Amino acid sequence: MRDDDLRAATALRTPAATPTPAPAWASAVRRFTDFITIDLGGGPRPWKFAWVINFQKTGTFPFLALLIAWYRNHDVAAWIYLAMHGSYGLAWFLKDMAFPDPAWQRRITILGGLNVFFGVLAWYWAFGWLLISGTSRPAYPLPDHAWFCLCISLCLVGTAIMIAADAQKFYTLRVRRGLITDGLFRYVRHPNYLGEMMIYGSFALMVWHWLPFVVLAVVWTVVFAVNMIAKEASLSRHPEWAEYRRRTWWLLPPIL
Template identity: 70%
Template sequence: MSESVSPSAPPAWAVAMRRFTTYLSQDFLGGPRPWKLAWVVNFQKAGTFFFLGALIACYHNTSTAAWIYLAMHGSYGLVWIIKDLTFPDPSWQVKVTIGGGINSFLSVLGWYWVFGWLLISGTARPDYPLPDAAWFCLCISLCILGCAIMIAADAQKYFTLRLRRGLIDDGMFRYVRHPNYLGEIMIYGSFALMVWHWLPALVLAWVWLGLFAVNMAMKEASMSRYPQWAAYKKRSWWLVPGVF
């Protein structure tokens, strides 16, 4: 067991934002808590492949971009289900109110389905900065690499903590303190690049700043209780090695 020291207090803005998002996603309207938050998340993740397939059929859009987007976003959702069945994240197992579960879908998860609708319905008519084939290659590569980073980081965290508690500062976490979030950012960034519309950029700005940045700030405050934290923070990066 690692020796502990007094942890740093999390930033006030992160605490306030965490309180706000927790109310919206877990406690909204109060009442009984019949659902796990994981059930709401998994419904959206597992349903994405079928939702996008239905959009392709509905709009008779069999373009290369539509099929690629289905493969990217739909397959990612199925990968998430496999991950959840194999090494579930304990933070998703919290029980939520019905209002909180519905609000979680409407305020975040459902907007991810809007990405695919924009592209497949023809509402978004992307004019990519590169030739289509090169842009598709970029988006697919970003999605695959993001999935690998996210899966590897979550697996390392899950199985390491089953054996020992303490600071994880090797493997996927050796140079980046939040590789799982880096992977998620790469994945959803690839979806936004495929759609090439202002709305996905707005949604991701809300998720990355309102949820991801808050979670990372709270995690850093928690990790500061370990004696190795100061040295680890000094030699590692927040998200992207050599950048920040």
């Protein structure tokens, strides 16, 4: 029997799992966020979700550079922040060109796109403005050199985790459909979100102002956590899901 025939026969003998629906509150939040970012206002859908995101991501480096020139701030922290946040945006764009996420290929309305940019993404630019403008004058808990090392390390490792997880998911699903349980997904069920949280956490630590932490708390709760819950509800249809969930972490221990 050929390998393809064997896999097909095994799939026929494997009972289908009963999906576990997402909690009602998470489904309601997901419907609301989808509406205000994709369908708001109705009418034509002239752009893709990815175009709005990529505009902000690739625009971060020149935006922060202009802030440095405008405020004539040549402190080491300002330049390190430019390197971290600006380079991350360029890395994101390269990732999207190499293996685009299907979720960002949806067409969105004009008001939806404007809401995505000004309601969410522009707040990330505010992080750099706080630091470069001098509005935030951080007194770090550690000596500057040690704090910069911590932030840069979080940013670099987070970027590597995020890109590697997205690449693994993209190329694995091109070969075979189903639950991914190896590689970066072997111990953590959402390594891509973990990487993003490490990256933006490093930005907030560099700025060391209350506003970035509030913005991240809202985004991570309303968007990231809800998306992860919805994803797990979808993945629960796979027969091996229960065992995979039992032996893995949601993000990091002791966060199950």
